[in-house]
Amino acid sequence: MRTYAEAGRHWRATIADAQAGDRRALDELVAGWLPLVYNIVGRALNGHADVDDVVQETMLRAVDNLGSLRDPDSFRSWLVAIAMRQIRDRARRRTPQRLDESVPPGEAADFAELTVLRLQLEGQRREVAEAARWLDDEDRQLLSLWWLEVAGELTRRELAAAVGISRQHAAVRVQRVKERLEVSRGIVRALDGACPDLRELSTRWNGRPDSVWRKRLARHIRGCGYCGDTRESVVPAERLLVGIALVPVPAGFTISLALGGKTAAAATGTASAGWSAKVLTALSKPAVAVTAGATLAAGGAYVVVQTPDDPPARAAVVPTAASTPATAPSAPGPAASRSVSPSLSPSPSASERRTARYGSVVDAVDSAPGPHTPPAALPERPASGVTSSGGAHATMNHRGDGVTLSGQGYVLVRWQISPQYRSGALVMPSWTGLKGKLFHVASGGGRRMDDPVSATDATATGMGSTATGYIVLPSGTQQMWQNEYFYLAGSVTLTVNERGADYGLNVFPTTWDAVEKDVTSGPGQGAKRYGLVRDTGEDDTPVPQYVTRETPADPATVPQASRV
Incomplete structure (x- = not known):
C-alpha cells in the first residue's frame, strides 16, 4: 500500500x-x-x-x-x-x-438506497443517507460535496471553488444544508414510527419526498409530542459520515x-x-x-x-539519535523506545549542547509533570517580531486551512477540540516549507489535553467524555496542551489536517513575556496546572513532530518524525 x-x-x-x-x-x-x-x-x-x-x-x-x-x-x-x-x-x-x-x-437507482446497501449502513448512518432524499436539488448538490469533505475526500477550499463561492459563504451555505438535513432526519425517524396523526396526515402524500411535504411533515413533528420524543441520542451528521x-x-x-x-x-x-x-x-x-x-x-x-475510532494510517518513521548527523536517514524502530520526558530527563551537559545538531532532538511521547510542579526557567531568545498571513489572530477550522509565519519571535498555537461535534481519530496539523529554524519551546494554557475531566473521574481524559465521545491521538504523538508555544527564526506554514475528529487552531504571534506569564501562572483549580518549559536555549530544544522543509501536495502526509 x-x-x-x-x-x-x-x-x-x-x-x-x-x-x-x-x-x-x-x-x-x-x-x-x-x-x-x-x-x-x-x-x-x-x-x-x-x-x-x-x-x-x-x-x-x-x-x-x-x-x-x-x-x-x-x-x-x-x-x-x-x-x-x-x-x-x-x-x-x-x-x-x-x-x-x-x-x-x-x-435509475436511488442513490440513498445505493449508499445504504453498498456501504451496509445501519442505524443513524442509514437515516442520514435516507434523509438526503428530502433535500431540494440545490441543497443535494452542496450535500454531495460536504459529505465528501467530512469523509476526508475533499477540502473546504475545493468545496467552495466547486460551488463558485468564498469559503466564508460556503460555511454559511453548508450550515443551512446541515439544518435542513437534520429536519429531514427527523422526518425519516417519524415516518418509521407509529404516530396515528402522522399516519393520517401522510395518507395524502404520494410517497415522493419534496420540499412541500418536508415543511408540512416538519411542522407536524415540531408540534407533536409523540414524533418529537427522541429517546435515542441523535448523533450529529458529520460524526456519522466520518470514515464512510x-x-x-x-x-x-x-x-x-x-x-x-x-x-x-x-x-x-x-x-x-x-x-x-x-x-x-x-x-x-x-x-x-x-x-x-x-x-x-x-x-x-x-x-x-477508517471508522472514527481508528487511528490515522501513517508511515512509521522515527527520529535519529542525537548523535546522528541531521542529514542521515531516520533509523527504524518503535517511537516509544526513543521517547523523551522534558520534565523528568536530566539536562544535557554543556559539551552535549555545544555539539548537538539542530533537529536531532524531536518531540515524542512524554510523561506529564505533577499538577503542582513549577516549570523550568524559560530562556529568552532574540525576537524582532513575527508576521502572519492570517493576521494577528488567525482562526483555522477546516481541513486545508493554513497560515504562513515569517520573522523571528514567539508564536502561540491554541487548540480547540470539539468531540461534541465529531469524535474519533485526530490527524495532527503539520508545519511545512520550513526555512530557518523552528523550536517547540513551551506548553501552557493551564491544561494538558489528557488531564482528567474531573477530579472524580480519573479514567476520563480531557479530550472528550463518555457523553460526547473521545479524541484519539495517533500512536507516538506528543501530548499537546491547550496552548502550545513555538519560536521561529525564518518562515514556515502551519496547516490544519482535520480528517476525522473535529478540531480548530488559533494562531497568534506573541512575546516571551506572554509565554512566561502563561507557563508560570500557577496550578489553579481542578485540572489546571503550571505549564511546561521545553526550551534549553540551545539547538537541542525539541522541534515539532510534524515539521518538514518540504512542501508536499497534501500536508497531512508529513511523517511523524520531523524532517529538518
Missing part, C-alpha cells in the same frame, strides 16, 4: 504523463477518478437516470481539456468543478415538465458513449494518438466495482477509509 507521499508523487507523475500523451496514464486517470465523479453526481442527482449522461460528459470534458491544466496538484478541484458545472447545466436544460416527471422503476467510503461504482453502471461529431482523434491535444481503446471501454462498458475499503481519490493522496 502506498504512503500518502508516495501516492501524491504517483498521481502528479500520472497526470503529467497523461498530458504528454501516455495512453496508459490516461487510462489510469479515468479508472482512478471515475468513483469520485460518480459519487458527486450520483448524490447530487439522487441516482436519476441523467447520472449516466452527466458522469460521461464530465469525464469526456476532463479528458478533452487535460492539456490546459497547469498545476497537477489542482487536478482534483479542477475535476470536481467540471462535475458541478455539468450538474448545473443539466438542471438548466431540464424543462418544467421534466422537473416533475417520475423516473420509472428500474430506470465512496459508494462503489455499481457493476451494472453503464455509460453510453455518445461522441456525436467527435472522433477518437478529437483528444489529440491530450493524447497525441487519440484516446486508447481502454479509455473508450471504461466509458462505454459496465464499470468494474471499486472496493469500499480504500479509494484512490483526493488529488495526490491515497485515502484509506
Whole structure:
C-alpha cells in the first residue's frame, strides 16, 4: 500500500504523463477518478437516470481539456468543478415538465438506497443517507460535496471553488444544508414510527419526498409530542459520515458513449494518438466495482477509509539519535523506545549542547509533570517580531486551512477540540516549507489535553467524555496542551489536517513575556496546572513532530518524525 507521499508523487507523475500523451496514464486517470465523479453526481442527482449522461460528459470534458491544466496538484478541484458545472447545466436544460416527471422503476437507482446497501449502513448512518432524499436539488448538490469533505475526500477550499463561492459563504451555505438535513432526519425517524396523526396526515402524500411535504411533515413533528420524543441520542451528521467510503461504482453502471461529431482523434491535444481503446471501454462498458475499503481519490493522496475510532494510517518513521548527523536517514524502530520526558530527563551537559545538531532532538511521547510542579526557567531568545498571513489572530477550522509565519519571535498555537461535534481519530496539523529554524519551546494554557475531566473521574481524559465521545491521538504523538508555544527564526506554514475528529487552531504571534506569564501562572483549580518549559536555549530544544522543509501536495502526509 502506498504512503500518502508516495501516492501524491504517483498521481502528479500520472497526470503529467497523461498530458504528454501516455495512453496508459490516461487510462489510469479515468479508472482512478471515475468513483469520485460518480459519487458527486450520483448524490447530487439522487441516482436519476441523467447520472449516466452527466458522469460521461464530465469525464469526456476532463479528458478533452487535460492539456490546459497547469498545476497537477489542482487536478482534483479542477475535476470536481467540471462535475458541478455539468450538474448545473443539466438542471438548466431540464424543462418544467421534466422537473416533475417520475423516473420509472428500474430506470435509475436511488442513490440513498445505493449508499445504504453498498456501504451496509445501519442505524443513524442509514437515516442520514435516507434523509438526503428530502433535500431540494440545490441543497443535494452542496450535500454531495460536504459529505465528501467530512469523509476526508475533499477540502473546504475545493468545496467552495466547486460551488463558485468564498469559503466564508460556503460555511454559511453548508450550515443551512446541515439544518435542513437534520429536519429531514427527523422526518425519516417519524415516518418509521407509529404516530396515528402522522399516519393520517401522510395518507395524502404520494410517497415522493419534496420540499412541500418536508415543511408540512416538519411542522407536524415540531408540534407533536409523540414524533418529537427522541429517546435515542441523535448523533450529529458529520460524526456519522466520518470514515464512510465512496459508494462503489455499481457493476451494472453503464455509460453510453455518445461522441456525436467527435472522433477518437478529437483528444489529440491530450493524447497525441487519440484516446486508447481502454479509455473508450471504461466509458462505454459496465464499470468494474471499486472496493469500499480504500479509494484512490483526493488529488495526490491515497485515502484509506477508517471508522472514527481508528487511528490515522501513517508511515512509521522515527527520529535519529542525537548523535546522528541531521542529514542521515531516520533509523527504524518503535517511537516509544526513543521517547523523551522534558520534565523528568536530566539536562544535557554543556559539551552535549555545544555539539548537538539542530533537529536531532524531536518531540515524542512524554510523561506529564505533577499538577503542582513549577516549570523550568524559560530562556529568552532574540525576537524582532513575527508576521502572519492570517493576521494577528488567525482562526483555522477546516481541513486545508493554513497560515504562513515569517520573522523571528514567539508564536502561540491554541487548540480547540470539539468531540461534541465529531469524535474519533485526530490527524495532527503539520508545519511545512520550513526555512530557518523552528523550536517547540513551551506548553501552557493551564491544561494538558489528557488531564482528567474531573477530579472524580480519573479514567476520563480531557479530550472528550463518555457523553460526547473521545479524541484519539495517533500512536507516538506528543501530548499537546491547550496552548502550545513555538519560536521561529525564518518562515514556515502551519496547516490544519482535520480528517476525522473535529478540531480548530488559533494562531497568534506573541512575546516571551506572554509565554512566561502563561507557563508560570500557577496550578489553579481542578485540572489546571503550571505549564511546561521545553526550551534549553540551545539547538537541542525539541522541534515539532510534524515539521518538514518540504512542501508536499497534501500536508497531512508529513511523517511523524520531523524532517529538518
